[in-house]
Amino acid sequence: MLQVSVLRAAPEEVKQRLAKKNFKDMQLVDTIVQLDDDRKKLQASFDDTQAKVNAASKEIGMLMAKGDKAAAEAIKQNVAGWKQELEPLKEQMAVVEKQLADTLVQLPNLPAPEVPEGKTPEENEIVRTGGAMPDLGPEAVPHWELTKKYSLIDFELGNKITGSGFPVYTGKGAKLQRSLIQYFLDFNTEAGYTEYLPPFMVNAASAYATGQLPDKEGQMYHATEDDFYLIPTAEVPVTNVYRDTILKEEALPVKMTAYSPCFRREAGSYGKDVRGLNRLHQFEKVEIIQIVHPDKSYEVLQDMIAHVERLLQSLELPYRILRLCGGDMGFTSAITYDFEVYSAAQQRWLEVSSVSNFENYQTNRMKCRFKGADGKTQLAHSLNGSSLALPRIVACLLENNQTATGIRLPKVLHRYFGAEQI
RNA sequence: GGUGAGGUGGAUGAGUGGCUGAAAUCAGUAGUUUGCUAAACUGCCGUACGGGUUAAACUGUACCGCGGGUUCGAAUCCCGCCCUCACCGCCA
The missing domain is CATH 3.30.930.10 (Bira Bifunctional Protein; Domain 2)
Structure with missing residues (x-):
């Protein structure tokens, strides 16, 4: 399949080359770039939240080791909230990633410059x-x-x-x-x-x-x-x-x-x-x-x-x-x-x-x-x-x-x- | 198909809930030193997707066969699947 980076770098050129291959569904190119944008945004926000969870978990571990049970329990409350945020993000990411993959495989390879024009x-x-x-x-x-x-x-x-x-x-x-x-x-x-x-x-x-x-x-x-x-x-x-x-x-x-x-x-x-x-x-x-x-x-x-x-x-x-x-x-x-x-x-x-x-x-x-x-x-x-x-x-x-x-x-x-x- | 034991980074292999993205050894690689068909020492040495940078540096997340689950936290516990090995069954 084509690399998303190629589509991002020169979407119009990609469309021109696809046309030579008698490919019709040009809006797929824009769809892919859009899906990739969505994917990046979702991942950024997921990663940020997950990082907070990871840091908190580490802290809980240290508090438990010290025996400070009350403080640990307090942090657990925060974690519960973040985890609720993570659930929908995770689902959306899975959806977007699947869409992206499914769309990407619909694009044929780009023809080389020396490929002759023609349909039949x-x-x-x-x-x-x-x-x-x-x-x-x-x-x-x-x-x-x-x-x-x-x-x-x-x-x-x-x-x-x-x-x-x-x-x-x-x-x-x-x-x-x-x-x-x-x-x-x-x-x-x-x-x-x-x-x-x-x-x-x-x-x-x-x-x-x-x-x-x-x-x-x-x-x-x-x-x-x-x-x-x-x-x-x-x-x-x-x-x-x-x-x-x-x-x-x-x-x-x-x-x-x-x-x-x-x-x-x-x-x-x-x-x-x-x-x-x-x-x-x-x-x-x-x-x-x-x-x-x-x-x-x-x-x-x-x-x-x-x-x-x-x-x-x-x-x-x-x-x-x-x-x-x-x-x-x-x-x-x-x-x-x-x-x-x-x-x-x-x-x-x-x-x-x-x-x-x-x-x-x-x-x-x-x-x-x-x-x-x-x-x-x-x-x-x-x-x-x-x-x-x-x-x-x-x-x-x-x-x-x-x-x-x-x-x-x-x-x-x-x-x-x-x-x-x- | 049945029973049992396993699947950890290029290889060997440690690790049974937090300080483990992962010990140690080997291989690889850069360098230092001594010198001679090599040895010793030191550093580096996984992948993917993000952020960041002219490029790096730096940084977040995920990955210990694959997929789920439990938990604040999983290589480690539970479930399903796949694969490997041994024995049995079947068989060219």
Whole structure:
């Protein structure tokens, strides 16, 4: 969440930047500043009164020790009065603090200056395009036919076992998943990321810290008996490794990578968007996460983009990198670059990665700080990106590499998959 | 799931109602001294939210797993919850 100090310092500038993100509820900014004023006043008066109570209590203790019971009793009368004053103050403070917290989380992160103006995905900016477009013959088919033809994925079986959006990978299809996960993790750890294998369910505090709650509650599967949430991405458990911690400056940057299945309810999706592997309720993904010094986060963002780009290049897929416009960005992000690969048979671009700098929006919620050389603690910056989400990569690999005799695999996968084609 | 024992500052660990935001030791850090692959001594060394200051200094409040309660006063007493450990049960 945003820091109140930022809102106080320049409320009008904050509003302007929020407007770029297509945020409408501008009076919230003023509401927050007002609530914070109220909070400060209440605390000042509460603290003053409490100080009197504390001083009196100490005095009572000393009088009792001396045996001056009468004097002690007299002071007790005063204390009783102050305590009555404290009760309503305490209640008001709790109310104001809750309002402040509830309001503050309604503000999205501020977009970085270089975020393009725009409200819809059409207004995203294409940064660059890479890889060679395949030249498929007219007999090319979409991946949902290929997965059937080669017995790689059984969507109907998934329907029976669970429901739609829960595919069952079989035989070489399952092995391809495993190969990709293994390859992606190796690629990341070789670049200095430490591998984590996190829990696939988190508690509410963790979901709140990375911003899934309260904003996207309906997107997550919720195990109500134990109040756990199935993770929508490994970002949630892995970023929370550093919740409520104060790092040493020399511990930065923290670089983490993790494989996990991702669970998303995707309520309201339909049509060709959800056909085959395009959108699932459960899918596999490898994520990269960094926690860095605030001065370095934009440099690191470029590193992460280059890292994901190299990974896509190694898979020999045609791709493009988009800089998302303000209106299409996520709630918690300051800037986001999406990676899309071209699905030759569907003739459309499919998102396979999203690399974002959250600046201190997540770390402020998480209370993830570091102690600088000057001894002061300050919030770190957090970033993350997919490297990569599997389903659409698989869709493109299958479609773009289909031949009359089978499906070719890119060189880097040969040793993981144990064969050069399917 | 059951029974028992516990959860104190970076670590170990003292503290059963007031003089404890918390002993002591270790680690960390600044310095002094002696000098040589280091030792001794001294100071400093939690977090959050306020007040205050150009910035400090200084100062108020809260925090000893979390949340309530008793009391003039709670790390200390009571209740609920969470977690850890041991044993039992169950089990990949």
